[in-house]
Amino acid sequence: MNIGEASKASGVSTKMIRYYEQIKLITPALRTEASYRTYTDNDIHTLRFIRRARDLGFSVEQMKTLLALWRDRSRASADVKLIALEHIAELERKAAAIAAMTKTLKHLASNCHGDDRPDCPIIDGFAETLGEIDHGIGAKFGLASVK
Amino acid sequence: MNIGEASKASGVSTKMIRYYEQIKLITPALRTEASYRTYTDNDIHTLRFIRRARDLGFSVEQMKTLLALWRDRSRASADVKLIALEHIAELERKAAAIAAMTKTLKHLASNCHGDDRPDCPIIDGFAETLGEIDHGIGAKFGLASVK
DNA sequence: CTTGACCTTCCCATCATTGGAAAGATTATC
DNA sequence: GATAATCTTTCCAATGATGGGAAGGTCAAG
Numbered sequence: 154m155n156i157g158e159a160s161k162a163s164g165v166s167t168k169m170i171r172y173y174e175q176i177k178l179i180t181p182a183l184r185t186e187a188s189y190r191t192y193t194d195n196d197i198h199t200l201r202f203i204r205r206a207r208d209l210g211f212s213v214e215q216m217k218t219l220l221a222l223w224r225d226r227s228r229a230s231a232d233v234k235l236i237a238l239e240h241i242a243e244l245e246r247k248a249a250a251i252a253a254m255t256k257t258l259k260h261l262a263s264n265c266h267g268d269d270r271p272d273c274p275i276i277d278g279f280a281e282t283l284g285e286i287d288h289g290i291g292a293k294f295g296l297a298s299v300k
Numbered sequence: 301m302n303i304g305e306a307s308k309a310s311g312v313s314t315k316m317i318r319y320y321e322q323i324k325l326i327t328p329a330l331r332t333e334a335s336y337r338t339y340t341d342n343d344i345h346t347l348r349f350i351r352r353a354r355d356l357g358f359s360v361e362q363m364k365t366l367l368a369l370w371r372d373r374s375r376a377s378a379d380v381k382l383i384a385l386e387h388i389a390e391l392e393r394k395a396a397a398i399a400a401m402t403k404t405l406k407h408l409a410s411n412c413h414g415d416d417r418p419d420c421p422i423i424d425g426f427a428e429t430l431g432e433i434d435h436g437i438g439a440k441f442g443l444a445s446v447k
Numbered sequence: 448c449t450t451g452a453c454c455t456t457c458c459c460a461t462c463a464t465t466g467g468a469a470a471g472a473t474t475a476t477c
Numbered sequence: 478g479a480t481a482a483t484c485t486t487t488c489c490a491a492t493g494a495t496g497g498g499a500a501g502g503t504c505a506a507g
Contacts, residue, residue: 156484157484157485166464168464168466172464189472201427205425210398210401219423223426223427229417229418230412230415230419233420233423234420237405237409240405241402241409244402248395251357254355255388257356258388262384262388265377265381265384266377267377268378270376270377271377273377273381275380275384276370276380279349279356280352280370302453304453316495318455318456335455335456336455337455359494
């Protein structure tokens, strides 16, 4: 299996497959005489695992750990669960930050008549020097990273 | 006012103030003879505006537009509201993606006893070739970008 | 006049991902 | 068998928003 087929079979782009190899998330693929990477069904299985973990928002670092745990048949399920729970906590943190932003914006938008007239509580809310906007959550939880 | 004071007064780091100047989000600051940037109260006002918008999750591109609308006293409030509503929609999209990830992970974790034994539904869920994990939302909504 | 706290510019790193260029390999078509 | 299309390879660069740090200039207090 060439890298293109492996990509289609796993849902991971060829670019990312090479990248994952480079950063040692996966072991280097075997090569043909012409240096083409070849993939076995087992490799595809690993790539799918990675794709699932990625879709659930795990970072490359976390995936490294998860892959190691996956391969280690004697590891304790508690080790896996811990990572999952930590990730859940992180997701909930981000969800809270997004919810706070949404709430503030909706509040501002609901008071904006949204017609031809220029006065607008939204932009006024941004500009006010008073502390009405609760951006504490965003700041505290590093919301800038929630792209 | 030097850049350090401006940073403290606005809550925007000196690094970011210089960056915002470089990418032309803000106009270049006046300079002293020794090339030190100086900031007026008006500049601080603008920086605070930026900080608020940033805390609400607006991108630099969106902030460029918002700043232009802020300065344009004759623009329609509808123009501002549209941007806000679009951003709200984007936030809700991300919230949905995060919620889907959280739900799946919680489901997997709840079935994992989390003790010394090796069998673990979480990691099995990642590895399964069947389609149990609903990563459709993550895929559809570009969840990889929700860092 | 020295010390420390500022400021300047410049370059690099992050994270996951995509894009492209240049060159070589393979496959399909004529 | 030649040619063209479609792979593949490596390498380099960009994204967005931010931080880190080096090397050197400036300023105020002691």
